[in-house]
Amino acid sequence: MVLEHYISELLYRYNCVMVPNFGAFLTQMKSAVIHSSTNAFYPPTKVVSFNEQVVTNDGLLVSYMADAEKVSYEDMLKKVADMTAEWKKRLQKGEKLRLENIGELSLNQAGKIQFQPHYNINYLTSSFGLSSFVSVPVTREVLKEEVETIEEKIPFVFTPEQRKTRSFRPYLKYAAVGLLAISLGLTGYRFINDNLGNQQLASEEAQEQVTKHIQEATFFDVEPLELPSISLDVLTVKPKADKKKNVRTHHVIAGAFRFRSNAEKKIRQLKRRGYNATYIGTNRHGLHMVNYDSYTDVDEALNALKAIKRTQSKDAWLLSTK
CATH class of the missing domain: 3.30.70.1070 (Sporulation related repeat)
Incomplete structure (x- = not known):
């Protein structure tokens, strides 16, 4: 008979499993945990603790073991008492009592029982199948920190001579563009004035020619030709209404x-x-x-x-x- 085996089974369903004349194993809900230093994620779990002051027998453990072993309650209670007495003797000798899937018990200098739980078993049934894992850190955050570190070590400094040299060249370029625009404007202005003058001269010459022809035409007296008159008799014909169309x-x-x-x-x-x-x-x-x-x-x-x-x-x- 392995007593810790039955204790472990009951911890999945109950928050408190009392061992008569020895103590009680308690469980407490713990939320999910994320460790920022290791990037480790842990699911919700039940944390197991031990209290040696709770020694009252509630009958849960003994009844469960008696039903599993097919023996009477009294016989199983005697077997549990013998097992706990053996545990106490081993602890008094200074040995560490290792309970599989539960934890480790030992006595401190004051003679009190200390308990160190095992974390390889998660007694929270709603977290069944969930295990802890380590996530790979995001690379872009690391690169950002490296760039910030480089900028702190190697600052960018511009001397006054460099600023003066770089700022003077654009002004020369803008001045050259301005001179080119002015020269093109003067040339275009002259070209337009010349074309306007030529057009005005041509218009004046054409007006003189038209006036001359009009004056010459007024000296001639032309009598109109007499044409014979013709009379036509127009016969108006009214179309007959097509009755079939209506x-x-x-x-x-x-x-x-x-x-x-x-x-x-x-x-x-x-x-x-x-x-x-x-x-x-x-x-x-x-x-x-x-x-x-x-x-x-x-x-x-x-x-x-x-x-x-x-x-x-x-x-x-x-x-x-x-």
Whole structure:
């Protein structure tokens, strides 16, 4: 019988496991931890501690062991008492009592039991499968620190001579550009003035020529030619009205179909019923239209539509075309 084995199993489910006449093993919740120096991440866990002052038997450990070993409660209680007595003797001799997956017990100089827990087992069931790991530090932070260190060791210094030399050259460049712009402006100004003068002279010469021709034309007296008069008799012919163009045809529509085959089928069906059904083409939506009959008299068409709506189909409607 291994007593620490049963204690370890109960620590997964309970926060306190009391060993009669010896002490109690306690667990306390601990949140996740991140160590900035080592970049290590630890999941939430239960920290195990020991209190030798709690020696009252609550029956949890003994009952659990009796059920597992298939013995009576009294027999198991006697076995646990013998085991704890052995533990105390070993501690009195100065030995360290190592409990697997729980921790290590020893006596200090004052005769009190000290406990050092083992961290290889996480008794928090909600953290099952989570283990600690070490993350690689981000490289860009390291490079940033190195650059800052280099800037502190090697500062950038500019002497007055360097600033004077570098600042004087741009002024020379700007001065050269300014002189070039001024020379081009003067040349362009002269060129424009010369062109304007030439245009003005040409305009004055043209005006003189036009005035001269007008003065010469006024010296001639030309009499107008007499033309014989002609009289025409115009016959006005009024076109005759085409009565056929004003005739409208009224169709009592039976339906519009997406496929021409369905329209032909509808025509055969209506003809069997005695109607003069025909195919009248497609509408603007590309549907094939079929009528019950066609009429030139609108009153006759309306009467036929009323009769068809009453006896055949309420969806019939009237279409008028030229």
